[in-house]
Amino acid sequence: MIRAVGKPLEEIIHMVQDFDKILLAGCDGCVTVCEAGGLKETKVLGSALRLHFTQAGQNKVIDETTLTRQCDKEYVGLLRDTIDNYDVVVSLACGAGAQFVVDMYKDKVVFPGVDTCFIGVTEERGWYTERCQACGRCILADTGGICPIARCSKRMLNGPCGGSEAGKCEVSPEMPCGWQLIYDRLKTLGQLDRFENPVDPKDWTSSRDGGIRKIMREDLRI
Amino acid sequence: MRLQYPPDVRIIQVPCTGKVDILHLLTAFEEGADGVFVAGCLEGDCHFIEGNLHAKRRVTRVKEILDQVGIGGDRLEMYNLSAGQGGRFAEIAREMDQKIRDLGPSPIRVAKGGGVQGEVAA
Amino acid sequence: MSYMEFSTPSKLQKILQAGHFAVTSEVGPPRSADGKVIEEKAHLIKDYVDGINVTDNQTSVCRLCSLASCIRLKLMGLEPVLQMVTRDRNRIALQSDILGAASFGINNILCLTGDHQHFGDHANCVNVFDLDSIQLIQTVRMMRDEGRLIGGHEFQAKPQMFIGAAANPFAGPNVELRLARLAKKANAGVQFIQTQCIYNMDIMRTFMKMMVDRGLHEKVAILAGITPMKNVGMARYMQKRVPGIDVPEEVVERLKGVPKEKQPEEGINIAVDQIEELKEMEGIRGFHIMAIEWEEKVPEIVERTGLYPRPKVNGG
Numbered sequence: 001m002i003r004a005v006g007k008p009l010e011e012i013i014h015m016v017q018d019f020d021k022i023l024l025a026g027c028d029g030c031v032t033v034c035e036a037g038g039l040k041e042t043k044v045l046g047s048a049l050r051l052h053f054t055q056a057g058q059n060k061v062i063d064e065t066t067l068t069r070q071c072d073k074e075y076v077g078l079l080r081d082t083i084d085n086y087d088v089v090v091s092l093a094c095g096a097g098a099q100f101v102v103d104m105y106k107d108k109v110v111f112p113g114v115d116t117c118f119i120g121v122t123e124e125r126g127w128y129t130e131r132c133q134a135c136g137r138c139i140l141a142d143t144g145g146i147c148p149i150a151r152c153s154k155r156m157l158n159g160p161c162g163g164s165e166a167g168k169c170e171v172s173p174e175m176p177c178g179w180q181l182i183y184d185r186l187k188t189l190g191q192l193d194r195f196e197n198p199v200d201p202k203d204w205t206s207s208r209d210g211g212i213r214k215i216m217r218e219d220l221r222i
Numbered sequence: 223m224r225l226q227y228p229p230d231v232r233i234i235q236v237p238c239t240g241k242v243d244i245l246h247l248l249t250a251f252e253e254g255a256d257g258v259f260v261a262g263c264l265e266g267d268c269h270f271i272e273g274n275l276h277a278k279r280r281v282t283r284v285k286e287i288l289d290q291v292g293i294g295g296d297r298l299e300m301y302n303l304s305a306g307q308g309g310r311f312a313e314i315a316r317e318m319d320q321k322i323r324d325l326g327p328s329p330i331r332v333a334k335g336g337g338v339q340g341e342v343a344a
Numbered sequence: 345m346s347y348m349e350f351s352t353p354s355k356l357q358k359i360l361q362a363g364h365f366a367v368t369s370e371v372g373p374p375r376s377a378d379g380k381v382i383e384e385k386a387h388l389i390k391d392y393v394d395g396i397n398v399t400d401n402q403t404s405v406c407r408l409c410s411l412a413s414c415i416r417l418k419l420m421g422l423e424p425v426l427q428m429v430t431r432d433r434n435r436i437a438l439q440s441d442i443l444g445a446a447s448f449g450i451n452n453i454l455c456l457t458g459d460h461q462h463f464g465d466h467a468n469c470v471n472v473f474d475l476d477s478i479q480l481i482q483t484v485r486m487m488r489d490e491g492r493l494i495g496g497h498e499f500q501a502k503p504q505m506f507i508g509a510a511a512n513p514f515a516g517p518n519v520e521l522r523l524a525r526l527a528k529k530a531n532a533g534v535q536f537i538q539t540q541c542i543y544n545m546d547i548m549r550t551f552m553k554m555m556v557d558r559g560l561h562e563k564v565a566i567l568a569g570i571t572p573m574k575n576v577g578m579a580r581y582m583q584k585r586v587p588g589i590d591v592p593e594e595v596v597e598r599l600k601g602v603p604k605e606k607q608p609e610e611g612i613n614i615a616v617d618q619i620e621e622l623k624e625m626e627g628i629r630g631f632h633i634m635a636i637e638w639e640e641k642v643p644e645i646v647e648r649t650g651l652y653p654r655p656k657v658n659g660g
Contacts, residue, residue: 043245051252051291051330052290
């Protein structure tokens with residue numbers, strides 16, 4: 001899923017300070033799972049903002065809501081009846097959801113309440129790691145199921161580099177070397193011969209380098 | 223034990239401090255509490271194993287938030303003691319009460335034009 | 345692919361083909377527009393080496409570019425080795441720079457992936473890594489032998505590049521994989537290798553033996569990397585803080601065993617001893633002396649190891 005972290009409170013305070021009627025909109029999707037923008041976090045933000053503005057002598061309306069998702073029109077559409085009561089919306093959904101609110105309510109000021117980080121997994125509660133860079137052309141079959149685009153700091157296809165040491169990346173001793181992981185896995189699978197054949201340069205057109213992306217599934221469209 | 227502790231300490235009982243949520247703590251301050259303390263079992267002795275450890279990290283988080291919003295994180299504290307330490311509880315209550323008196327009324331009460339009577343929630 | 349075949353005008357290649365030990369060294373460009381620095385450093389070492397590497401924004405510190413420096417060396421009548429990392433340039437720029445270098449008659453290239461930018465002075469930047477070192481080797485080979493770019497365009501005036509890369513027998517995960525990677529580079533077209541600086545002779549010996557067992561030493565010329573230590577501090581720093589470098593404790597002890605003012609001299613002694621030992625190791629075809637900010641010691645090292653004067657070859 002998409003992983004995000006809540007923006008610093010200071011930053012959100014600064015964003016909304018000139019507005020009087022604030023709606024905080026959380027999302028029950030990915031940001032709930034990584035505890036960044038779900039119902040709980042939205043309420044905590046609401047409380048924190050009320051405390052701040054009250055002690056500062058400012059009277060603001062600060063309301064909280066969540067939507068099932070903010071990346072589907074059916075759910076974002078549910079704000080239709082109440083959104084005009086507010087002059088700003090802080091969306092705690094990921095960047096995609098926040099932008100969809102903008103798409104559907106074009107005259108509303110919408111601010112992001114979280115920093116969207118990556119596509120990743122839950123190692124343990126509170127510990128999330130990146131696994132996929134959405135390059136659009138998956139090569140996991142060739143690398144023992146471990147992605148070098150997401151998990152090698154240099155996104156090498158013919159790794160590891162000369163800075164790989166004791167299974168760690170040269171960037172940080174806490175960072176596992178993606179190619180060490182691939183090597184270990186290919187060894188387990190008996191596929192080490194893959195290491196002798198050069199892999200050709202990647203076609204990056206399917207990733208963001210190819211331009212703004214979309215998927216058109218004609219089989220799903222009427 | 224019939225020990226004395228200040229009358230403006232309001233006690234809210236929970237089966238375990240692990241039940242105390244970040245929102246409960248923040249709401250207490252929103253409602254005008256001048257101070258809050260969370261009294262949980264001694265570390266390692268939690269009846270529900272880790273409840274007091276969850277409480278500890280939540281208290282830490284709320285202290286940070288209180289600092290960031292101009293209330294002040296020292297209005298919230300976590301204490302650990304056993305159920306049998308009645309004397310210690312009274313001592314904590316007095317200590318916290320004095321500390322909050324020294325800090326003065328919560329900025330929320332001041333902003334809302336609140337009365338003289340203060341409160342510490344435990 | 346072999347350094348004996350696919351001949352180019354490269355003087356470095358000719359030295360190796362003639363069966364001599366090759367000697368290369370490097371100059372680091374300045375962090376300013378002062379081209380004279382390159383000239384001065386080159387003058388210190390030019391009579392003692394067959395090729396002069398110019399580093400390419402090494403450790404991600406922005407410096408006067410390798411290409412401009414190599415052109416300057418070429419115009420001085422010297423033999424540059426263009427180091428090229430894939431961290432900062434995409435395939436368009438890399439191929440473009442190769443054409444540019446070749447247009448000045450530069451005949452040696454060292455294909456590298458490059459240190460991650462967090463080491464350098466612009467840690468906030470984006471990195472490119474459109475290609476890695478192995479794909480760069482393939483690209484140079486294709487440009488040289490087929491007159492073709494990755495995108496398919498074909499051309500006549502081809503770069504005549506002697507293709508090199510780096511190898512690090514001391515990096516993870518193990519020597520077997522580092523050798524497999526060397527084999528992969530050989531398959532991609534590499535002809536010579538400059539290794540990371542060597543202090544752990546046991547690992548080097550194991551690596552070379554594996555290489556010889558596979559017959560790779562007949563295809564790829566290994567130039568052993570040598571970096572003289574100035575003092576114990578430098579030895580410790582390299583041991584603890586530089587990834588991919590293995591400094592055994594005995595080396596540090598040897599430096600510690602002499603008084604501080606004698607440590608630089610002992611560092612040179614260690615380098616000389618290493619070269620003498622490596623000369624006897626099968627598969628070692630030369631030495632790449634990286635005397636970082638100590639270029640003035642290169643002549644002494646080359647002289648004391650019997651590698652001076654440098655042999656003359658046709659066209660060299």
